[in-house]
Amino acid sequence: MVAVTPKNKLSNINRELKKGRKKKKKRAYGALLARTGVALLIVIAGVLIWTRMPLMSIFIRQQLIQQGIGTIKEVVVQGNYHTAKEGIVQQLDLEPGMLLFDVDLVDKQVAVESLPYVKTAQLSRQWPDRLLVSVTERVPVAIVNLEKLYYVDADGQIFKRIDPGEEVDLPVFTGLSVAQLQKNPEQGRALLDLGLKLLACWQENDAYGQEGIAEIHLDNAFGLTVFTRRHIWQLRLGLEEFRLKLNHWQKVLNYLGKEAERVSSFDCSAGYSVVIRYGDASH
Structure with missing residues (x-):
């Protein structure tokens, strides 16, 4: 019987560690060769396709497809909230087993950007x-x-029809028509831009935000008219200097106090003056 000394025990441990490291190196080397082979095959295929060598590219393409190398196995979608991933993937219209090389990125980009929310x-x-x-x-x-009702973004892009039964809580622009936009698109666009400008000015003040906007009526002759949500006031603001006119209106509201609840409309279109109306009487 051979006694195992601490020195022999340590030698055995070192030998086992060396064996483990050798096996690990072999596995890593094999994986590296595999990755290198895949990468090399993909590069060769790309060069052949790029240089338009049809016979060789067809052969390499078949090999890639058979081996499942370079084919699309996953589509990752980022940044979507309103648009479902399934809808984007469907819009891409990718063929089963399609190679990444074969994807026309520009063509697919145009296809995805045709979706309403994108x-x-x-x-x-x-x-x-x-x-x-x-x-x-x-x-x-x-x-x-x-x-019909459509969503519009901050750039003035009308991009999606609102589905029946869809719950929305946004200001509504009225006064435009499809016929008007077709006949004079520049004028319609200018009015819509003014409406968005007024909306941005309104949202700068928390007090206005509490009142809320139900509707902004757009009219090229009489200007913009706001119908508020809380008190259902009618507020005429003309076609310019919205921020200044809103400030004057706020001063009048502060002066009137609770009396403002009896007012039906404010006409701020003249600039520095504000004309208020109680029912049918003007003051």
Whole structure:
């Protein structure tokens, strides 16, 4: 019987550690060779496709598909909130087993950006088998009534019809029509931009925010008229200097106090003066 000394025990441990390191190196080396082979095959395929060598590219393509190398196995979508991932993937219209090489990124970008809520889209390949889609969505700030109701964003882009039964709580632009936009699109666009400008000025003041806007009526001759949500006031503001006129209106409200609840309309369109109306009487 051979006695195991601490020295022999330590030697045995070192030998086992060396064996483990050798096995680990072999596995790592094998994995590296596999990754290198895949990468090399993908590069060769790309070069052949790029240089338009059809016979060789077809052969390499078949090999890639058979081995499942370079084919799209996953689509990752980022930045979507209103738009479902399934809708974006459907819009991409990718064929089963499609190679990443074969994806026309520009064409697919245009397809994704045609979705109502998508403002911008960026597509990129993530080798070996992933397609990344990053989108920026439009944020509705108001509704425009064009016989049917549509969302409009801060850029004035009318981008989606509101579905029946859909719950919304946004100011409504009225006064425009489809016929008007078709006949004189520049004028319609200018009025819509003024409405958005007024809405932005309104949202700068917390006091206005508490009152709320139910409707902004757009009229090229008489200007913009706000119908408030809380007191149902009618507020005429003309076509310019909205911030100044709103400040004058706020001063009048402060002066009137509770008496303002009896007012039905304020006419601030003249600039520095504010004409108020109690029912049918003007003061």
